[in-house]
Amino acid sequence: MPALAFTLFFSCKEKQQKLTKNELSTVKNGENVNIERYDFDAFEPLLHKEDDTLRIVNFWATWCKPCVQELPAFEQVANEFSDKKMKVIFVSLDFPGQVQEQLLPFVNDRNMKNVILLDDSKGNTWIPKVDESWSGAIPATLIYKKGQRDFYESGFDYTSLKEAIADYDL
Amino acid sequence: MKKLAILATLAVLAIISAFAVTTIDFWKTGYEVGDTATDFSLKNVNDKMVSMADYEKAKGFIIAFTCNTCPFSRANEDRLIALDQKYKDQGYPVIAINPNDASTNERESFTAMKKRSREKGFTFPYLYEGNKKVHKTYGAIKTPHVYLLSKESDELIVKYIGAIDDSSRDARNVDQKFLENAVDALLAGKPIQVTSTKAIGCSVKN
Numbered sequence: 043m044p045a046l047a048f049t050l051f052f053s054c055k056e057k058q059q060k061l062t063k064n065e066l067s068t069v070k071n072g073e074n075v076n077i078e079r080y081d082f083d084a085f086e087p088l089l090h091k092e093d094d095t096l097r098i099v100n101f102w103a104t105w106c107k108p109c110v111q112e113l114p115a116f117e118q119v120a121n122e123f124s125d126k127k128m129k130v131i132f133v134s135l136d137f138p139g140q141v142q143e144q145l146l147p148f149v150n151d152r153n154m155k156n157v158i159l160l161d162d163s164k165g166n167t168w169i170p171k172v173d174e175s176w177s178g179a180i181p182a183t184l185i186y187k188k189g190q191r192d193f194y195e196s197g198f199d200y201t202s203l204k205e206a207i208a209d210y211d212l
Numbered sequence: 213m214k215k216l217a218i219l220a221t222l223a224v225l226a227i228i229s230a231f232a233v234t235t236i237d238f239w240k241t242g243y244e245v246g247d248t249a250t251d252f253s254l255k256n257v258n259d260k261m262v263s264m265a266d267y268e269k270a271k272g273f274i275i276a277f278t279c280n281t282c283p284f285s286r287a288n289e290d291r292l293i294a295l296d297q298k299y300k301d302q303g304y305p306v307i308a309i310n311p312n313d314a315s316t317n318e319r320e321s322f323t324a325m326k327k328r329s330r331e332k333g334f335t336f337p338y339l340y341e342g343n344k345k346v347h348k349t350y351g352a353i354k355t356p357h358v359y360l361l362s363k364e365s366d367e368l369i370v371k372y373i374g375a376i377d378d379s380s381r382d383a384r385n386v387d388q389k390f391l392e393n394a395v396d397a398l399l400a401g402k403p404i405q406v407t408s409t410k411a412i413g414c415s416v417k418n
Contacts, residue, residue: 105283107317108415135412137283137381163379166390169410179354179415195353197415 075150077134077141079159082168088131089172092188095127096210098203099184101160101172103135104148108197109181113152115200119207120155126212132157135180185210242351245407249275249361249368252346254309254339255322257329262307262337264361264368271303272362272371272398274391277352279310280328281319282414284380285355289332291376291383295391296336304360304395306336311347311355311416314340320417347416354413356380360394371398374409381412 091097100116102109113132120130132154136145138161149157162168169178173193176182183194187210194206243249253263264273276292278285296306312320322340329338341347350359351373360372372394379385390409397404 103283105281106414108417137287140283163381163385164387165380165411166375166378166409169412176410177353177357178410178412180412181415 075146077146077149077157077159079138079161082160082162082164082171085133085158085160085162086168086171089184089186094187095129096185096187096207096212098128098130098207099133099186100130101133101135101180101182101184103180104140104144105136106180112181112197112199113154115198115203117154118200119203123212128207128212130156134159187211241348242353243349243359243370243373245370245373247370249359249370250349251368252309252339252344254341254344254346256337256339257322257326257334258337262339264307267305269303270305270363272360272368274299274304274306274395275350275359275361276306276308277311277347277350277355277357277359277416278308279312279320279355279414280324281317282355284411284413287381287383288356288376289334293333293335295376295395298392299395300335302395302399304398307339308334308336309339309341309346311341311345311352313417314342316417345418352416354415356411356413358391360391360398362398371404372407375411378409 088097089099098116098119100109100112102113104110116130116132120128134145134157136159138159141159145157145159148154165178169176172182172184173195175193176195179195181197183198183206185192185194185206190210192206192209198206251264253261256262264270267273274292274295276288278288278292292306292308299305310320310325314321314324318324325338325340328334347353347357352359356376358372358374358376359370361368362371363369372391374390376389376391377383377386378388378390388406390406393406394404
């Protein structure tokens with residue numbers, strides 16, 4: 043199965059293929075880094091979970107300097123609240139052609155957890171579905187728990203991220 | 213006397229709140245479709261100053277905020293050249309502006325812009341914004357970010373804001389050419405169907 047997924051990924055470099063919810067492909071490299079690849083339709087349910095977990099969904103890319111700069115703040119908060127019902131999800135917007143050379147080594151070197159690839163070039167369709175106010179600039183972060191949600195088209199440091207989640211019950 | 217004091221207090225409050233509202237509006241800057249755009253005078257990669265007023269015969273402009281390093285900007289460079297070649301002679305030339313602060317990133321410096329323009333063979337001006345912050349007036353918070361302007365009785369009216377097309381990242385996957393459709397509509401004297409769009413981009417480094 044992994045071999046099939048691998049082939050699927052590379053064939054998709056030529057022409058983007060619509061994936062359904064159940065057909066997420068997994069990319070593996072020599073160091074055994076796994077990243078699930080989603081198109082927006084498959085990804086969207088992650089923005090509307092109704093359980094009692096607080097989700098911090100960070101949109102980033104390895105080429106985005108301010109995004110990379112703020113990663114430690116998210117990782118620190120994730121560690122600090124590791125015993126709480128909180129999940130930090132790093133949604134990479136790296137280009138599909140740069141996954142092998144850039145994203146996988148980066149994730150491997152930093153030992154990052156919960157990284158997924160959002161591979162959907164039709165931004166004008168999906169950006170407003172993340173948040174109406176989002177122009178598409180990254181870094182951007184969605185924080186939500188059930189019906190309560192806040193969207194930030196800006197960067198965070200440790201202090202401001204802690205403030206942003208202070209309103210949520212944990 | 214007491215009445216007067218209350219009146220004075222109310223007056224002061226009214227002034228403060230009026231000011232506060234103005235301040236909020238000020239921070240919500242940026243053009244919307246239909247607004248009048250202001251001209252600029254910025255240095256081009258050939259060391260000459262460029263303003264929209266220099267283009268007497270232009271019917272309007274394709275103003276593109278772009279930069280040297282953002283992968284989305286780079287992915288759109290060839291499309292900007294094609295747009296300029298297609299529409300310059302029809303009255304809508306491309307003018308590119310780099311809004312990034314070069315002092316914090318050497319790769320966005322004026323020298324690096326000259327190099328990039330030469331490498332890519334830009335057919336349009338590539339302007340260095342420096343501290344003039346034109347992008348703030350326009351409301352461009354990321355690159356690439358495009359504004360289509362049209363001359364109407366000596367004013368430059370914003371007609372379209374957003375992405376060049378619906379696949380900013382990958383030119384091979386384009387289904388809808390938003391900007392071309394908008395320019396074609398202007399040229400044909402027809403209403404523009406899609407006047408603003410969104411795309412992923414790199415935040416402008418101020």
